[in-house]
Structure formats: C-alpha cells, structure tokens
Amino acid sequence: MTATTYQVTGMTCEHCARAVTGELTGVPGVSAVRVDLVPGGASAVTVTSDATLAADAVAAALDEAGGYQLVGRAPGPGAAQGPRPSLPVL
Numbered sequence: 001m002t003a004t005t006y007q008v009t010g011m012t013c014e015h016c017a018r019a020v021t022g023e024l025t026g027v028p029g030v031s032a033v034r035v036d037l038v039p040g041g042a043s044a045v046t047v048t049s050d051a052t053l054a055a056d057a058v059a060a061a062l063d064e065a066g067g068y069q070l071v072g073r074a075p076g077p078g079a080a081q082g083p084r085p086s087l088p089v090l
Helices: 014-027 055-064
Strands: 002-009 030-036 042-047
Touching: 014 030, 014 042, 014 055
Parallel strands: none
Antiparallel strands: 002 042, 030 042
C-alpha cells in the first residue's frame, strides 16, 4: 500500500470533497481517499492505493469530478505547451 498526497485546486465545499472522493475511489487500486478541504485554496487529497497512481489517472478523475486541477499541472486541452512541472507530493 502507498499513500500519496496531492494538492488540488477548485474545491470550495463538502460537495466538492465528496465528488472528488467518489471519483478517486473508482480508480482501480484505490482503497481510501481523504480530503483536507481548503475552500478557495489548495486542498490536500491523500490517496491510498495498491501502487503509485499515474498522474494522468488522478488528473482525469479530478476533471470528471468537476474540473478540479492538480497544483503544478498544466490545464487540459488548449493549454500552452511546454514541459510540465513536477507534481508536489507530500
């Protein structure tokens, strides 16, 4: 088991936290999700899984939940191209 904490923007309420939890729990290998909500800021989302998840899988689940974004990751299609910064992992 591995636990990874991601910084996520765009969440403002408990409904957002539930949506993110639901989508991430549906990712294969994920056994638990904990959200430390920071309305209007970067919320800490800790994902416990069998193995380290691909950042693209996490980003896709966040987008599906409501367009939430990983801190340090370029936005979706149409974004400026260039090297992607590394994701902050606590």
